Amino acid sequence: DIQMTQSPSSLSASVGDRVTITCxxxxxxxxxxxWYQQKPGKVPKLLIYAASTLQSGVPSRFSGSGSGTDxxxxxxxxxxxxxxxYYCQKYNSAPFTFGxxxxxxxx
Amino acid sequence: xxxxxxxxxxxxxxxxxLKISCKGSGYSFTSYWIGWVRQMPGKGLEWMGIIYPGDSDxxxxxxxxxxxxxxxxxSISTAYLQWSSLKASDTAMYYCxxxxxxxxxxxxxxxxxxxxxx
Numbered sequence: 001d002i003q004m005t006q007s008p009s010s011l012s013a014s015v016g017d018r019v020t021i022t023c024x025x026x027x028x029x030x031x032x033x034x035w036y037q038q039k040p041g042k043v044p045k046l047l048i049y050a051a052s053t054l055q056s057g058v059p060s061r062f063s064g065s066g067s068g069t070d071x072x073x074x075x076x077x078x079x080x081x082x083x084x085x086y087y088c089q090k091y092n093s094a095p096f097t098f099g100x101x102x103x104x105x106x107x
Numbered sequence: 108x109x110x111x112x113x114x115x116x117x118x119x120x121x122x123x124x125l126k127i128s129c130k131g132s133g134y135s136f137t138s139y140w141i142g143w144v145r146q147m148p149g150k151g152l153e154w155m156g157i158i159y160p161g162d163s164d165x166x167x168x169x170x171x172x173x174x175x176x177x178x179x180x181x182s183i184s185t186a187y188l189q190w191s192s193l194k195a196s197d198t199a200m201y202y203c204x205x206x207x208x209x210x211x212x213x214x215x216x217x218x219x220x221x222x223x224x225x
Contacts, residue, residue: 001169032209032210034210034211034212036152036212038152043202043215043216043217043218044144044152044202044204044212044215045215046211046212046213049207049209049211049213050209050211055213085151087151087152089152089154089211089212091206091209091210091211092210094156094157094166094167094168095154095156095166095167095168095169095170096142096154096157096210097154097168098144098151098152098153098154099151100151101151101152
């Protein structure tokens with residue numbers, strides 16, 4: 001099965017900073033990659049699908065890029081409400097494995 | 108409005124059986140895959156498996172194959188996750204989610220907390 005890794009596992013940044021999270025697949029998955037945000041005690045929320053397509057209603061400061069094995073999620077200007085754990089997920093074929101998550105908080 | 112409503116929290120003893128549910132509304136239940144996701148306390152998301160309610164085609168993660176059963180009753184737009192013999196390590200929050208046509212999870216249930224303790 002394809003394994004998903006994320007880096008860093010956690011980060012602390014200031015409000016207004018540009019934040020980048022990386023997700024890597026152990027084999028190529030084309031663009032079958034989604035990003036989710038999970039705030040503490042809340043249900044996960046889809047941010048981006050097909051590697052770079054923003055889900056309806058998601059702020060434009062979130063963006064995704066990549067294809068094949070390497071992907072990034074970028075928050076262009078970190079806001080206090082972005083404190084959360086972010087997960088990538090591959091869905092080219094079952095199992096639709098999640099990455100281990102990246103915890104983002106405010107410095 | 109698309110909604111997935113899950114059954115309430117459960118407290119069980121090791122060895123007991125359990126079936127939790129996820130009822131879909133606001134869309135064609137038989138036309139979208141439903142997935143189940145486990146989140147153990149303080150841990151990340153784990154993909155368990157999916158079912159297509161239209162024909163009950165089911166796929167499991169190797170980690171959960173044989174440990175749980177995923178099913179659906181399309182007549183009442185409900186998917187299920189069941190255990191025949193719970194273990195303490197099954198203590199977790201369980202989410203159901205609708206898969207959009209590509210496969211990402213665009214709508215999620217509110218979660219069902221399962222606690223297994225003697």
